Amino acid sequence: MEQVNFDVNEENEGVRLDVFLSGKFDNMSRSYIQKIIKEGNVLVNDKKEKPRYITKTNDKINLNIPKPKELEVEAENIDIEIVYEDDDLLVVNKPAGMVVHPAPGNYTGTLVNAILYHCKDNLSSINGVIRPGIVHRIDKDTSGLLMIAKNNNAHNCLSEQLKDHSITRKYHMICYGVVKEDTMTVDAPIARHPVDRLKMAIVEGGKRAVTHFKVLKRFDKYTYVEAELETGRTHQIRVHMLSKRHPLVGDPVYGPKNSKFKLNGQMLHAKTLGFIHPTTNEYMEFNSDIPPHFKRILNILD
Known part of the structure:
Protein backbone atom coordinates (compact mmCIF):
# COMPACT_ATOMS: atom_id res chain seq x y z
CA MET A 1 0.00 0.00 0.00
CA GLU A 2 1.03 3.61 -0.58
CA GLN A 3 0.65 5.89 2.45
CA VAL A 4 -0.20 9.57 2.06
CA ASN A 5 -0.46 12.04 4.94
CA PHE A 6 -2.39 15.32 5.14
CA ASP A 7 -2.61 18.08 7.75
CA VAL A 8 -5.87 20.02 7.86
CA ASN A 9 -5.51 23.80 8.08
CA GLU A 10 -7.99 26.63 8.50
CA GLU A 11 -8.54 26.89 4.74
CA ASN A 12 -9.86 23.35 4.31
CA GLU A 13 -11.47 22.57 7.66
CA GLY A 14 -15.20 22.01 8.08
CA VAL A 15 -15.75 19.61 5.18
CA ARG A 16 -16.63 15.94 5.11
CA LEU A 17 -13.68 13.56 5.24
CA ASP A 18 -14.62 11.91 1.94
CA VAL A 19 -14.97 15.32 0.26
CA PHE A 20 -11.62 16.49 1.64
CA LEU A 21 -9.78 13.39 0.38
CA SER A 22 -11.47 13.15 -3.03
CA GLY A 23 -10.45 16.76 -3.57
CA LYS A 24 -6.81 15.79 -3.17
CA PHE A 25 -6.76 13.37 -6.10
CA ASP A 26 -7.81 13.83 -9.71
CA ASN A 27 -7.91 10.08 -10.40
CA MET A 28 -10.06 8.83 -7.49
CA SER A 29 -13.82 9.23 -7.31
CA ARG A 30 -15.60 10.17 -4.11
CA SER A 31 -17.33 6.78 -4.03
CA TYR A 32 -13.94 5.05 -4.19
CA ILE A 33 -12.65 7.24 -1.35
CA GLN A 34 -15.74 6.33 0.70
CA LYS A 35 -15.03 2.66 0.06
CA ILE A 36 -11.44 2.78 1.33
CA ILE A 37 -12.51 4.85 4.38
CA LYS A 38 -15.07 2.17 5.27
CA GLU A 39 -12.43 -0.51 4.80
CA GLY A 40 -10.34 1.16 7.53
CA ASN A 41 -7.64 2.54 5.28
CA VAL A 42 -8.02 6.09 6.61
CA LEU A 43 -7.09 7.30 10.10
CA VAL A 44 -7.82 10.73 11.53
CA ASN A 45 -5.59 11.47 14.50
CA ASP A 46 -4.86 7.71 14.64
CA LYS A 47 -8.58 6.84 14.83
CA LYS A 48 -10.93 5.36 12.25
CA GLU A 49 -13.71 7.75 11.25
CA LYS A 50 -16.70 7.57 8.94
CA PRO A 51 -16.85 9.29 5.52
CA ARG A 52 -19.15 11.96 6.98
CA TYR A 53 -16.60 13.02 9.64
CA ILE A 54 -16.12 16.81 9.54
CA THR A 55 -12.50 17.89 9.35
CA LYS A 56 -11.01 20.23 11.96
CA THR A 57 -7.91 22.42 11.96
CA ASN A 58 -4.76 20.46 12.91
CA ASP A 59 -6.36 17.08 12.12
CA LYS A 60 -3.73 14.62 10.91
CA ILE A 61 -5.09 12.31 8.23
CA ASN A 62 -3.29 9.14 7.19
CA LEU A 63 -4.48 7.48 3.98
CA ASN A 64 -3.36 4.03 2.88
CA ILE A 65 -4.04 3.64 -0.84
CA PRO A 66 -4.60 -0.03 -1.74
CA LYS A 67 -2.47 -1.45 -4.51
CA PRO A 68 -4.38 -1.12 -7.79
CA ASP A 164 7.70 18.40 -31.23
CA HIS A 165 4.76 20.75 -30.49
CA SER A 166 3.70 20.49 -34.14
CA ILE A 167 0.09 19.44 -33.54
CA THR A 168 -2.54 22.15 -33.81
CA ARG A 169 -4.72 22.29 -30.68
CA LYS A 170 -7.10 25.20 -30.28
CA TYR A 171 -9.58 25.51 -27.43
CA HIS A 172 -12.51 27.82 -26.83
CA MET A 173 -13.37 28.98 -23.32
CA ILE A 174 -15.35 31.49 -21.30
CA CYS A 175 -13.47 33.18 -18.49
CA TYR A 176 -14.25 35.60 -15.69
CA GLY A 177 -13.46 39.26 -16.19
CA VAL A 178 -12.78 41.34 -19.28
CA VAL A 179 -9.46 40.44 -20.90
CA LYS A 180 -7.91 43.71 -22.05
CA GLU A 181 -5.33 42.32 -24.48
CA ASP A 182 -6.55 41.20 -27.90
CA THR A 183 -3.80 38.57 -27.90
CA MET A 184 -1.36 37.40 -25.24
CA THR A 185 1.10 34.59 -24.66
CA VAL A 186 1.70 32.99 -21.27
CA ASP A 187 5.07 31.25 -20.92
CA ALA A 188 5.15 29.91 -17.36
CA PRO A 189 6.32 26.51 -16.04
CA ILE A 190 3.74 24.15 -14.55
CA ALA A 191 4.08 21.41 -11.94
CA ARG A 192 1.98 19.74 -9.26
CA HIS A 193 0.85 22.23 -6.61
CA PRO A 194 3.28 22.01 -3.65
CA VAL A 195 0.44 21.70 -1.12
CA ASP A 196 -2.80 20.71 -2.85
CA ARG A 197 -2.29 17.58 -4.95
CA LEU A 198 -5.55 18.14 -6.81
CA LYS A 199 -4.14 21.27 -8.40
CA MET A 200 -1.39 22.17 -10.80
CA ALA A 201 0.40 25.49 -10.39
CA ILE A 202 3.01 27.76 -11.89
CA VAL A 203 6.14 26.49 -10.15
CA GLU A 204 9.75 27.48 -10.68
CA GLY A 205 11.51 24.42 -12.01
CA GLY A 206 8.31 22.95 -13.44
CA LYS A 207 7.89 21.85 -17.05
CA ARG A 208 7.83 24.64 -19.62
CA ALA A 209 4.29 25.54 -20.62
CA VAL A 210 3.30 27.98 -23.36
CA THR A 211 -0.23 29.05 -24.31
CA HIS A 212 -1.28 31.62 -26.91
CA PHE A 213 -4.58 33.40 -26.23
CA LYS A 214 -6.84 35.44 -28.53
CA VAL A 215 -10.00 37.29 -27.48
CA LEU A 216 -13.03 36.31 -29.54
CA LYS A 217 -15.68 38.44 -27.81
CA ARG A 218 -15.95 40.58 -24.70
CA PHE A 219 -19.02 40.75 -22.48
CA ASP A 220 -19.85 42.87 -19.44
CA LYS A 221 -18.00 40.72 -16.89
CA TYR A 222 -16.77 37.79 -18.98
CA THR A 223 -14.66 37.08 -22.07
CA TYR A 224 -14.91 34.47 -24.81
CA VAL A 225 -11.35 33.38 -25.61
CA GLU A 226 -9.47 31.03 -27.94
CA ALA A 227 -6.33 29.34 -26.65
CA GLU A 228 -3.74 27.58 -28.80
CA LEU A 229 -1.43 25.16 -27.02
CA GLU A 230 2.25 25.19 -27.83
CA THR A 231 2.88 22.65 -25.07
CA GLY A 232 0.39 20.33 -23.38
CA ARG A 233 0.72 20.21 -19.60
CA THR A 234 -2.00 19.01 -17.24
CA HIS A 235 -4.56 21.80 -16.64
CA GLN A 236 -2.34 24.15 -18.67
CA ILE A 237 -5.02 26.50 -19.99
CA ARG A 238 -6.83 26.63 -16.66
CA VAL A 239 -3.66 27.41 -14.70
CA HIS A 240 -2.40 30.00 -17.18
CA MET A 241 -5.73 31.85 -17.22
CA LEU A 242 -5.82 31.78 -13.42
CA SER A 243 -2.37 33.39 -13.40
CA LYS A 244 -3.89 36.28 -15.37
CA ARG A 245 -6.77 36.50 -12.86
CA HIS A 246 -9.22 35.20 -15.45
CA PRO A 247 -10.23 31.72 -14.23
CA LEU A 248 -12.58 29.71 -16.40
CA VAL A 249 -16.30 29.92 -15.76
CA GLY A 250 -17.52 26.77 -14.01
CA ASP A 251 -14.02 25.57 -13.08
CA PRO A 252 -14.50 23.60 -9.84
CA VAL A 253 -10.78 23.58 -9.02
CA TYR A 254 -9.38 26.98 -10.01
CA GLY A 255 -12.49 29.15 -10.25
CA PRO A 256 -14.81 30.76 -7.69
CA LYS A 257 -16.83 28.32 -5.63
CA ASN A 258 -20.12 29.99 -6.47
CA SER A 259 -21.30 30.70 -10.01
CA LYS A 260 -24.58 32.17 -11.18
CA PHE A 261 -24.64 29.56 -13.94
CA LYS A 262 -25.70 25.97 -13.22
CA LEU A 263 -22.63 24.14 -14.51
CA ASN A 264 -20.94 20.80 -13.92
CA GLY A 265 -17.49 21.84 -15.03
CA GLN A 266 -15.32 24.43 -16.73
CA MET A 267 -16.37 26.09 -19.99
CA LEU A 268 -13.57 24.65 -22.10
CA HIS A 269 -13.91 22.97 -25.50
CA ALA A 270 -11.18 21.39 -27.66
CA LYS A 271 -12.39 22.88 -30.93
CA THR A 272 -9.59 22.39 -33.47
CA LEU A 273 -7.17 19.49 -33.90
CA GLY A 274 -4.62 19.24 -36.69
CA PHE A 275 -1.75 16.81 -37.36
CA ILE A 276 0.31 15.04 -40.03
CA HIS A 277 -1.25 11.70 -40.94
CA PRO A 278 1.16 8.89 -39.95
CA THR A 279 0.82 7.04 -43.28
CA THR A 280 -0.04 9.63 -45.96
CA ASN A 281 2.12 12.40 -44.42
CA GLU A 282 -0.64 14.87 -45.29
CA TYR A 283 -1.75 17.56 -42.86
CA MET A 284 -5.29 17.00 -41.60
CA GLU A 285 -7.34 19.43 -39.51
CA PHE A 286 -10.70 18.95 -37.83
CA ASN A 287 -13.12 21.32 -36.13
CA SER A 288 -16.07 20.68 -33.83
CA ASP A 289 -18.97 22.90 -32.87
CA ILE A 290 -19.13 24.10 -29.30
CA PRO A 291 -21.64 21.96 -27.37
CA PRO A 292 -25.16 23.07 -26.36
CA HIS A 293 -24.29 23.76 -22.70
CA PHE A 294 -21.50 26.09 -23.89
CA LYS A 295 -23.79 27.87 -26.36
CA ARG A 296 -26.35 28.36 -23.60
CA ILE A 297 -23.89 30.41 -21.54
CA LEU A 298 -22.84 32.47 -24.58
CA ASN A 299 -26.48 33.23 -25.34
CA ILE A 300 -27.08 34.33 -21.75
CA LEU A 301 -24.06 36.66 -21.89
CA ASP A 302 -24.81 38.08 -25.34
Missing part, protein backbone atom coordinates in the same frame (compact mmCIF):
# COMPACT_ATOMS: atom_id res chain seq x y z
CA LYS A 69 -5.97 -4.33 -8.95
CA GLU A 70 -5.20 -5.74 -12.35
CA LEU A 71 -7.92 -4.48 -14.61
CA GLU A 72 -9.63 -6.11 -17.52
CA VAL A 73 -11.23 -3.16 -19.23
CA GLU A 74 -14.46 -4.20 -20.89
CA ALA A 75 -15.88 -2.93 -24.14
CA GLU A 76 -19.15 -1.05 -23.69
CA ASN A 77 -21.72 -0.08 -26.30
CA ILE A 78 -21.59 3.66 -25.66
CA ASP A 79 -22.46 6.15 -28.38
CA ILE A 80 -19.51 8.34 -29.34
CA GLU A 81 -19.25 10.93 -32.10
CA ILE A 82 -16.61 9.83 -34.59
CA VAL A 83 -15.43 12.77 -36.66
CA TYR A 84 -12.94 10.81 -38.80
CA GLU A 85 -11.71 7.22 -39.08
CA ASP A 86 -9.34 5.17 -41.22
CA ASP A 87 -7.06 2.15 -40.74
CA ASP A 88 -4.56 4.12 -38.64
CA LEU A 89 -6.56 6.40 -36.40
CA LEU A 90 -9.83 7.96 -35.49
CA VAL A 91 -10.78 11.41 -34.24
CA VAL A 92 -13.61 11.55 -31.72
CA ASN A 93 -15.60 14.42 -30.25
CA LYS A 94 -15.71 13.66 -26.52
CA PRO A 95 -18.67 15.03 -24.57
CA ALA A 96 -18.17 16.93 -21.32
CA GLY A 97 -18.56 14.63 -18.33
CA MET A 98 -16.91 11.58 -19.92
CA VAL A 99 -13.61 10.34 -18.47
CA VAL A 100 -11.01 9.42 -21.09
CA HIS A 101 -9.71 6.20 -19.51
CA PRO A 102 -10.47 4.02 -16.45
CA ALA A 103 -9.00 4.90 -13.06
CA PRO A 104 -9.61 3.73 -9.48
CA GLY A 105 -13.29 4.06 -8.67
CA ASN A 106 -14.13 4.85 -12.28
CA TYR A 107 -13.79 1.68 -14.31
CA THR A 108 -16.76 1.95 -16.69
CA GLY A 109 -18.42 4.49 -18.95
CA THR A 110 -15.13 5.95 -20.17
CA LEU A 111 -14.04 6.81 -23.69
CA VAL A 112 -11.74 3.78 -23.63
CA ASN A 113 -14.69 1.48 -22.89
CA ALA A 114 -16.50 3.02 -25.85
CA ILE A 115 -13.65 2.80 -28.36
CA LEU A 116 -12.91 -0.79 -27.34
CA TYR A 117 -16.44 -1.68 -28.42
CA HIS A 118 -16.12 0.29 -31.65
CA CYS A 119 -12.58 -0.74 -32.64
CA LYS A 120 -12.41 -4.17 -30.98
CA ASP A 121 -8.75 -5.28 -31.15
CA ASN A 122 -7.69 -2.52 -33.55
CA LEU A 123 -6.03 -0.18 -31.06
CA SER A 124 -2.40 0.54 -30.23
CA SER A 125 -1.00 -1.25 -27.20
CA ILE A 126 1.72 1.24 -26.24
CA ASN A 127 -0.12 2.62 -23.21
CA GLY A 128 -1.25 -0.79 -21.94
CA VAL A 129 -4.69 -2.23 -21.22
CA ILE A 130 -5.97 0.83 -19.35
CA ARG A 131 -5.28 3.33 -22.13
CA PRO A 132 -5.32 1.46 -25.46
CA GLY A 133 -5.02 3.88 -28.36
CA ILE A 134 -4.91 6.95 -26.13
CA VAL A 135 -2.30 9.39 -27.42
CA HIS A 136 -3.37 12.44 -25.41
CA ARG A 137 -6.12 13.35 -22.95
CA ILE A 138 -8.48 16.15 -22.06
CA ASP A 139 -10.13 16.63 -18.68
CA LYS A 140 -13.40 14.90 -17.82
CA ASP A 141 -15.42 18.12 -17.96
CA THR A 142 -13.69 19.44 -21.08
CA SER A 143 -15.44 18.58 -24.33
CA GLY A 144 -13.95 18.27 -27.79
CA LEU A 145 -11.58 16.53 -30.15
CA LEU A 146 -9.18 13.69 -29.38
CA MET A 147 -7.11 11.49 -31.68
CA ILE A 148 -7.00 7.74 -31.09
CA ALA A 149 -4.28 5.49 -32.54
CA LYS A 150 -5.28 2.13 -34.00
CA ASN A 151 -1.76 0.74 -34.25
CA ASN A 152 1.62 1.31 -32.65
CA ASN A 153 3.14 2.97 -35.70
CA ALA A 154 0.39 5.60 -35.73
CA HIS A 155 0.70 6.04 -31.97
CA ASN A 156 4.46 6.63 -32.14
CA CYS A 157 4.08 9.08 -35.03
CA LEU A 158 1.38 11.14 -33.31
CA SER A 159 3.26 11.07 -30.00
CA GLU A 160 6.39 12.44 -31.70
CA GLN A 161 4.34 15.29 -33.13
CA LEU A 162 3.09 16.09 -29.63
CA LYS A 163 6.66 16.13 -28.35
